[in-house]
Amino acid sequence: MWDNLSLKEVVELTKDPFPSIRKWVKEKGKKVIGSTIPDVPEEVIYAFGFLPVSLIGTDKPLKKAPSRLPDNACSLARSNLELVMSYEGDLFDGFVLPQVCDTTQHLSDIWRIHFPDKYTECFLAPRQVDRPSARYWTKEEIERLISSLSKWTNKKITDDDLNSSIALFNENKKLLKEIYDFKKKNPAALTNKELFSLIKLSMQVDKEEFNQSLKKIKDGLKLEKGEGYTDIILAGITCDPPEVYALFDEIKLNIVADTLVTGTRYIDGIVPQNGNPVDAMVDRHMNRMFFSPIHDNVYRNFEEIKTLYKENNARAVIYIHIEFCESQEYDLPDLKNMLRKEGIPFHVMDTEYQTLSLSHLRTRLQAFFESLKGGAL
Numbered sequence: 001m002w003d004n005l006s007l008k009e010v011v012e013l014t015k016d017p018f019p020s021i022r023k024w025v026k027e028k029g030k031k032v033i034g035s036t037i038p039d040v041p042e043e044v045i046y047a048f049g050f051l052p053v054s055l056i057g058t059d060k061p062l063k064k065a066p067s068r069l070p071d072n073a074c075s076l077a078r079s080n081l082e083l084v085m086s087y088e089g090d091l092f093d094g095f096v097l098p099q100v101c102d103t104t105q106h107l108s109d110i111w112r113i114h115f116p117d118k119y120t121e122c123f124l125a126p127r128q129v130d131r132p133s134a135r136y137w138t139k140e141e142i143e144r145l146i147s148s149l150s151k152w153t154n155k156k157i158t159d160d161d162l163n164s165s166i167a168l169f170n171e172n173k174k175l176l177k178e179i180y181d182f183k184k185k186n187p188a189a190l191t192n193k194e195l196f197s198l199i200k201l202s203m204q205v206d207k208e209e210f211n212q213s214l215k216k217i218k219d220g221l222k223l224e225k226g227e228g229y230t231d232i233i234l235a236g237i238t239c240d241p242p243e244v245y246a247l248f249d250e251i252k253l254n255i256v257a258d259t260l261v262t263g264t265r266y267i268d269g270i271v272p273q274n275g276n277p278v279d280a281m282v283d284r285h286m287n288r289m290f291f292s293p294i295h296d297n298v299y300r301n302f303e304e305i306k307t308l309y310k311e312n313n314a315r316a317v318i319y320i321h322i323e324f325c326e327s328q329e330y331d332l333p334d335l336k337n338m339l340r341k342e343g344i345p346f347h348v349m350d351t352e353y354q355t356l357s358l359s360h361l362r363t364r365l366q367a368f369f370e371s372l373k374g375g376a377l
């Protein structure tokens with residue numbers, strides 16, 4: 001079902017992958033585990049024979065979530081809760097929910113109350129990764145997840161099961177990275193929307209099948225540099241709705257690097273394939289890029305973005321702010337100041353999962369790039 005998709009079909013499926021996931025699950029007789037983002041070790045879930053599906057919001061109307069979460073809960077949390085409460089909850093046999101911020105902590109409690117008959121487990125990744133205990137803690141959490149799934153399924157997995165799962169997921173990330181690298185130098189070969197749709201769909205469908213599509217798409221890409229593109233760095237957690245990418249395409253912005261959980265932070269999560277697979281997943285976790293709710297070196301966000309900007313000779317940094325994301329709101333003032341002091345043009349776009357009209361974002365984005373081209377920034 002997902003092994004021979006064209007770029008156009010990928011973009012179409014990314015809008016709403018759930019009908020095809022339902023069809024696939026029915027055909028294969030598989031069970032589905034949903035996870036909110038980020039950092040749940042999907043390889044573990046897959047090794048138990050489940051399809052891991054990342055929950056990355058919906059643009060469908062909010063009906064039930066507003067009565068469960070306060071108005072100032074972030075748009076991603078509200079949208080994900082709505083996705084499972086009103087639209088797709090019955091598709092999932094269980095959930096593994098990372099707790100990375102106050103909102104996700106409350107969210108997982110609400111989730112448990114709402115789905116008392118489904119498997120619901122938390123994944124408590126450390127929020128201070130520069131502490132010596134963080135490594136030990138991460139390993140304990142991965143092992144706890146393995147024994148929890150083992151208890152629920154009455155099944156044990158071996159290192160070989162985990163290693164095959166890791167190899168498949170690594171292959172997916174390598175293919176995505178190759179396509180991304182190609183697009184950086186050939187912005188006319190595929191659009192930003194197409195590239196990030198490939199990444200997003202990878203987080204939601206079966207990789208054994210989808211990797212076949214990725215190989216064919218990669219092999220079919222043609223050298224097309226195009227003209228008039230402006231290279232930018234995209235920073236943030238997620239970038240939705242996908243029409244935001246279409247806006248970038250419309251004004252010929254070329255994303256040459258990003259820090260998104262639904263972008264490079266996902267692709268970079270290749271697990272070292274030597275030695276003990278759990279230790280290797282811990283290594284991956286400890287080496288991940290900056291993520292707003294994870295607190296370590298306070299300058300790391302700035303340093304990573306500055307490095308990406310300089311290494312890629314980008315012209316500007318666009319920051320995607322998810323409405324009411326308190327972690328981002330905490331980071332933004334310092335980040336803005338530091339980038340401005342460094343002379344790096346910086347533009348913030350406020351996004352919300354249920355907003356489909358982007359005319360306000362378009363006007364501000366166009367004005368920003370007009371000023372940049374005119375030398376006013």
Ligand code: SF4
Pocket residue numbers: 074075076077100101102103104237292293322324325326327328
């Ligand atoms: S990190 Fe931000 S966007 Fe993610 S769940 Fe927490 S508040 Fe929401």
